[in-house]
Amino acid sequence: MTWQNWAGTASADPARRAWPRSTEEIGQAITAAAKDGLTVRALGSGHSFTPAAATSGVALDLSSWAGVVGADLDSGLVTVRSGTTIRELNATLDTLGLAMANLGDIDAQTLSGAVSTGTHGTGADLGGIATQVAGLELVLADGSVVSCSADDNSDLFSAARVSVGALGVLSTVTLQCVPAFSLAADERPMALEEVLARFGEFAAGNDHFEFYWFPYGKNALVKRNNRVDGAGAPDAMPGWRRFLEYEVMENAAFGALCRTGRAVPATIKPLNRLAAATLSKRSYSARSHEVFVTPRRVRFVESEYAVPRESLLDVLTELRAGVARLADPVMFPVEVRVAAGDDIWLSTAYGRESAYVAIHQYVGLPYADYFRLFESIATSVGGRPHWGKMHTRDAAYLSGAYPRFADFLQIRDSLDPSRLFANAYLKQVFGD
Numbered sequence: 362m363t364w365q366n367w368a369g370t371a372s373a374d375p376a377r378r379a380w381p382r383s384t385e386e387i388g389q390a391i392t393a394a395a396k397d398g399l400t401v402r403a404l405g406s407g408h409s410f411t412p413a414a415a416t417s418g419v420a421l422d423l424s425s426w427a428g429v430v431g432a433d434l435d436s437g438l439v440t441v442r443s444g445t446t447i448r449e450l451n452a453t454l455d456t457l458g459l460a461m462a463n464l465g466d467i468d469a470q471t472l473s474g475a476v477s478t479g480t481h482g483t484g485a486d487l488g489g490i491a492t493q494v495a496g497l498e499l500v501l502a503d504g505s506v507v508s509c510s511a512d513d514n515s516d517l518f519s520a521a522r523v524s525v526g527a528l529g530v531l532s533t534v535t536l537q538c539v540p541a542f543s544l545a546a547d548e549r550p551m552a553l554e555e556v557l558a559r560f561g562e563f564a565a566g567n568d569h570f571e572f573y574w575f576p577y578g579k580n581a582l583v584k585r586n587n588r589v590d591g592a593g594a595p596d597a598m599p600g601w602r603r604f605l606e607y608e609v610m611e612n613a614a615f616g617a618l619c620r621t622g623r624a625v626p627a628t629i630k631p632l633n634r635l636a637a638a639t640l641s642k643r644s645y646s647a648r649s650h651e652v653f654v655t656p657r658r659v660r661f662v663e664s665e666y667a668v669p670r671e672s673l674l675d676v677l678t679e680l681r682a683g684v685a686r687l688a689d690p691v692m693f694p695v696e697v698r699v700a701a702g703d704d705i706w707l708s709t710a711y712g713r714e715s716a717y718v719a720i721h722q723y724v725g726l727p728y729a730d731y732f733r734l735f736e737s738i739a740t741s742v743g744g745r746p747h748w749g750k751m752h753t754r755d756a757a758y759l760s761g762a763y764p765r766f767a768d769f770l771q772i773r774d775s776l777d778p779s780r781l782f783a784n785a786y787l788k789q790v791f792g793d
């Protein structure tokens with residue numbers, strides 16, 4: 362059966378699929394593939410825009426290998442099977458009185474897919490999901506099982522947290538969780554000029570700051586989420602209002618605008634200005650994961666680069682000027698987020714305070730020139746592409762972008778010399 366990703370940008374016909382239900386069965390599927398001369402890729406939820414999970418060999422579907430294995434409520438350490446989705450994880454953590462300190466925009470991904478590609482949210486003092494990992498269990502090319510953490514196999518831990526499935530198949534992930542918390546969300550339109558002028562202030566002054574900018578509009582939508590202890594928090598958003606704001610306005614109505622724009626491209630710029638002009642203010646409080654995560658039902662394609670935080674304003678200035686000159690107009694907003702530097706060798710925020718710039722286009726609309734323009738701007742400041750979002754960088758570029766790239770490749774050579782876990786995408790980004 363053909364495998365396809367969420368955005369429809371990657372597909373593959375695996376020689377066969379396996380649905381392991383234990384670490385032992387993951388090992389058996391791997392050794393059986395090796396015996397048959399087939400490569401192996403683990404499947405997450407298919408939410409990468411890159412063909413990271415695509416394989417013509419054995420596709421390991423880990424959806425039957427889900428759930429929490431154990432939790433220590435005192436330390437907040439929670440061990441999770443690798444096929445667990447972030448949605449399932451959030452629900453279980455809720456019942457335990459725990460939460461993830463930071464999350465991305467959606468919860469459909471598997472935990473292991475999100476960790477493996479460096480999936481992140483926003484927060485100037487916080488890292489991505491992989492920085493919340495305290496330990497991993499990995500099934501290697503010979504079927505053996507190895508564990509790693511900061512104290513145990515520490516180099517493997519530095520390499521394996523973000524490794525795009527190149528070192529083996531994650532069987533469990535141990536997370537350092539935090540006590541459950543609520544966030545006060547404040548979302549409001551603001552003139553883009555003001556957002557850019559106050560970018561440093563907003564990034565430093567909020568737990569989670571981000572903004573969306575419609576390329577032809579004057580306004581940005583600024584989102585600031587801050588932890589609350591209950592007292593003085595804004596009210597929860599009633600269910601009907603949440604439905605209206607997120608399902609109707611952000612999905613159904615925006616989807617209708619996108620379809621109109623795709624049918625009549627001349628309307629895209631005015632529709633884009635309309636979308637920017639009709640942004641509305643909202644503030645509410647809710648459990649952290651309910652604020653971090655929003656439904657994304659309108660399909661799009663996406664590229665995202667992490668750039669040094671001090672380069673952000675230059676990148677956006679160039680992007681604004683370039684977008685105005687594009688022959689094909691852009692329907693979707695640009696999203697800007699921030700993250701602290703971390704110590705994971707292939708994390709897009711390795712060793713530097715980062716700003717993330719994500720560009721999107723509605724499915725079916727031309728995007729190649731736009732993405733090429735963006736990539737040339739982002740790479741001119743040493744940008745690092747998200748491992749799960751569209752880009753054209755190869756191992757030669759990436760070896761210059763990541764100081765520990767050669768160390769990562771050395772570990773890969775020692776763990777998978779015959780490239781059992783290879784596919785075309787890994788060949789592109791890591792070389793042969």
Ligand SMILES: Cc1cc2nc3c(=O)[nH]c(=O)nc-3n(C[C@H](O)[C@H](O)[C@H](O)COP(=O)(O)OP(=O)(O)OC[C@H]3O[C@@H](n4cnc5c(N)ncnc54)[C@H](O)[C@@H]3O)c2cc1C
Pocket residue numbers: 367368402403404405406407408409410413414423443444464465466467469470471472473474475476477478479480481482525526527529530531532657747748749750
């Ligand atoms: C609508 C949408 C919103 C998104 N929002 C964000 C966001 O806010 N922030 C962000 O950073 N990214 C975001 N992304 C990107 C997404 O988080 C990543 O691409 C993520 O990897 C998808 O997880 P997945 O489970 O679908 O993994 P897949 O895409 O299926 O796989 C990703 C990689 O992980 C590997 N893998 C999966 N499971 C294992 C395992 N057990 N062991 C070893 N390797 C494994 C796969 O082989 C593949 O190489 C978004 C994507 C979409 C479509």
